[in-house]
Amino acid sequence: MTSTYNGMLDAQQTADALPYRLLAREIEALLQDPSVDVPPRIVQALQGGGSLFVMPAADARVAIAKLISFTPGNVQRALPTIQGDILVFDVQTGQRIALLDGPTVTARRTAAVSLLAAKKLARRRDGPMLIVGAGVQGKAHMEAFHAGLGVQEFRVASRSPASADALVKHAMALGLQARRVMDPNAELANCSLVVSTTPAQQVVLTSRPRSDAFVAAVGAFTPRMVEWSAEVCQHLAHTGTLLVDTRDADHEAGDLLQAGVDVSALPTLADVVGQTAAWQMATRPADGPVFFKSCGWAGWDLAAARCIARPSTSNAP
Secondary structure (H helix, E strand, C coil), X not given: CCCCCCEECCHHHHHHXXXXXXXXXXXXXXXXXXXXXXXXXXXXXXXXXXXXXXEEEECCCEEEEXXXXXXXXXXXXXXXXXXXXXXXXXXXXXXXXXXXXHHHHXXXXXXXXXXXXXXXXXXXXXXXXXXXXXXXXXXXXXXHHHHHHCCCEEEEECCCHHHHHHHHHHHHHCCCEEEECCCHHHHHHHCCEEEECCCCCCCCEXXXXXXXXXXXXXXXXXXXXXXXXXXXXXXXXXXXXXXXXXXXXXXXXHHHHHCCCCHHHCCEHHHHHHCCHXXXXXXXXXXXXXXXXXXXXXXXXXXXXHHHHCCHHHCCC
């Protein structure tokens, strides 16, 4: 296997190697690759409320091992909540191809997964887009939906006015329209695209998305975490289209599990991409919102590694 990289990539180098449109295409290809093998991730609880995630994955050419920590309390410490690295190996030789910056891959592949789901399912792609949570994931989703769907207008809500203002400033530096909003629940009526990327320690969103909305809910990725109220989730289960990123969400989708939704009965993004029987049989109201629950999967990191492992001529955005 030839590769442009054979060493450690810092955060900027990792980002440069993973343009959002390329990454979304690779994720779609991965979901159709029968050689992909992703065992369940190990989540080790840490004292103080943090978690350690150990996530392996492989296909016929590339293997990865992702090791990251998630420390919600770092918000108050002005430190990143996600830290760690991803090792990439050549399956045939066992040689290390690259060491990637874990938080950068996590941010970009999560946003690219949401982008792919929106490309497949969003009824209105023009926006405005409401971003709830102005951290790393909020920024990544802004960049991804602009790059992949051409979204030009954003509304940003955050418990931290400084964080919201910083993301608005970033958007304006990209030539986009953006403004801070105080009440995300009030803004749901005005936005056809919504992404929630909060630390997910308590319910933030209690109003219903509008009927033509596409929602990517990414902040809650353990059974204990929650962003959306139980009432909204139950309403969406009856009036909208619910789907999850992978079957791992069956025991990780905190918002839906706490609302009593049978997550195991919901279709996955792979069902949508492959147009499987599960997707064909899913109840999908013609005029209801789409609620995409994303919990994370080492397969998405493997897709990023596949981008890295390709020759540079394949890495066009």
